[in-house]
Amino acid sequence: MAVSLVVVFAWFTALIGRARTGFGGAWFMLPVALVGGWVGARLLVWPLRRLMPEPPPPPSHRDFVGLGCVIRTGRVGPDFGQAEVRAADGSSAVVQVRQSRDDAAGAGNVLRAGVCALIYDYDEDGAFFRVMPLPPSTG
Structure with missing residues (x-):
């Protein structure tokens, strides 16, 4: 639009300018x-510009922290998963997740395919999310 204007x-x-200067000053x-x-x-x-709304901030990995997820691989460990x-806007994404050895130590804490988990942190260096088993609801 700006280029057209x-x-x-x-x-x-x-x-x-052409009408005012004639053909001699066209250069x-x-x-x-x-x-x-x-x-x-x-x-x-x-x-x-004041009438146009500000664009929303771009999505961030931090937007997923605190959300539940469903494990899609056979296992989740400290090196794989x-x-x-699902994001707040309804879209879904498959993300890399890791579970620490301490979290997986308990019998009910093993994360396998189909199990719901909670994303509690994002590791910038490794580009993965840290997950833990979804706590039971207290409702």
């Missing part, structure tokens, strides 16, 4: 038309 204003500036009209197009588009867009998680 620049083109329209540049064309209009060149048209006016300098290209830079004048480009500047006129940029200035015209800038002046038109500047007040409209994947899970499916």
